[in-house]
Amino acid sequence: MDIQMIGAGSLGLLYAGKLAASGAKVTLWCRSDEQAAAIHSSGITIHHSDGGELHIPPGVVQAHPLSEFHEEAGAAADYLVLMVKQQGIEDLVERVFIPYGRSIQRCVCFQNGTGHLELLQQHLPSGAIYAAITTEGAKRIGPREVLHAGSGTTTIGPYNTEGMPESGQKSASREISDIRLIELLNRAGFKTYLSNEIYTAIYRKLMINAVINPLTALWRIPNGALLDDPMRIQLMKELFDEACAVYDAAGISREDHLWDQIVGVCRMTSTNTSSMLKDVLEGRATEISWINGSIVRLGQRHGVAAPKHELLCRLIEGTTK
């Protein structure tokens, strides 16, 4: 099975390493020459939180800089797996999908939200697109080393242009392709499910991120501190309610107890620094436009304003300028 993976951040290193260890042929496309060279010469090391480690020797995962991506790589891939952040998708469209999109058969997207799926669809006329959501915990600790901080689950579902899971009859080849992907990931040690409600999972994660991330980033607090003060909880709740009105107008179904799930995530990850706060502290661009910005744009398309989410977008964008 040929896996071409783009993006060697924490999740990229984790998935590439474990897939290769389970026997898949993995090529990893990195942002920098330096990172590709480090992986080429020393392999990948996955540290476990119990102190153990899994070392993938040099040469098992092929690593190259993304600038060298070529048509044959796209055509050879059984699955092209995108592990870049949302901010990187527009660049990928230019570098990979516009020139080589026609040769790509199956693309698996691990980004939050949905904006990137719509964008990629335009450049993958004949390819299958999968949306993936994972709760695996990974922390990058060097160009070729990652800490697997906690096991989670990976949910994968087919995406199509109607914006809803395919409801019609699947082709036999598509069905086989779906099953092989799930088996591949399970064999590599990732507890993975095929979902025909991937949208529910995507929008659940979007809601959780939209409520937690910008507030932790502006207040510069760990996730759990959101629950320290009734005023903070009240503002989270208002962001939640504003987004619920958008979801309802857009016909996006919500699970019961979604608010309780948000509170639960704050508790379970109470000492964690959200990815957005990390970006703010390190002066990097954040994912705000793909998280709260998605909710604002979704609302605009359905005639529902989300002024609090909108102001938060602009305050976060102003922070990192």
Add this chain to the structure above:
Amino acid sequence: MDIQMIGAGSLGLLYAGKLAASGAKVTLWCRSDEQAAAIHSSGITIHHSDGGELHIPPGVVQAHPLSEFHEEAGAAADYLVLMVKQQGIEDLVERVFIPYGRSIQRCVCFQNGTGHLELLQQHLPSGAIYAAITTEGAKRIGPREVLHAGSGTTTIGPYNTEGMPESGQKSASREISDIRLIELLNRAGFKTYLSNEIYTAIYRKLMINAVINPLTALWRIPNGALLDDPMRIQLMKELFDEACAVYDAAGISREDHLWDQIVGVCRMTSTNTSSMLKDVLEGRATEISWINGSIVRLGQRHGVAAPKHELLCRLIEGTTK
């Protein structure tokens, strides 16, 4: 002339020291026993930005902890000068104005905004209230030492319950009291004007603070960095426009070019840390409720929403919890 001054922060030390040096009898009421003891034993030192200093020897300014404030102090004062922050006003009402308000003849208030004036009026049935705005630059560098960072101007105007400058005939005694106050401050070296448009000055300062302070505090940037990015300027402008709509509905006159003045303040104080950012960085409660909160409440009274100012209040309050 007997001056009783409450609040020994940067402006309190500066005004108390210079008034005493010019011959006024000054009593300074401090928040802590320690600060009162330090001033009692070592006096006050005012450092000038050119390296010179003015030392007020021990015993020239009488310093006491506020907990010892008593009726005779209130009754003896020609002017009771309030140099505490807005946040301290409610505490002062409890400690000073409810028990001794009837004996106080004239009260001079150096706080921003107007909410405190309305509150004090209720507890000073027979006293004159003055609102004061100053652009003197002072930085506290110890319990009894202050840096006079830059000279400014002080504008003082009479306040009355109609919420507008007194337009009727002033009593002769009131006129004398006004003039003596201005003379007193000028003699101490503060360039001071009597204004019958103190409201314009108060609301100008309120607008400038409402646009600059919360954004610098959330973004953790010096004042000048607000102008570094068109997105930041755009958000400042929207806060300005939202507040202008409130001012217009409330019948508060605005000077022409107020927006240009805000931009000018950012330029002139470009390396300054706003007081609100200082409070946030040091984990203290901020003045947000008296600045942007004043605009929100003013809007509510006149049927105009100010949702951006309101969300900023809550984000700043959430920061310092």
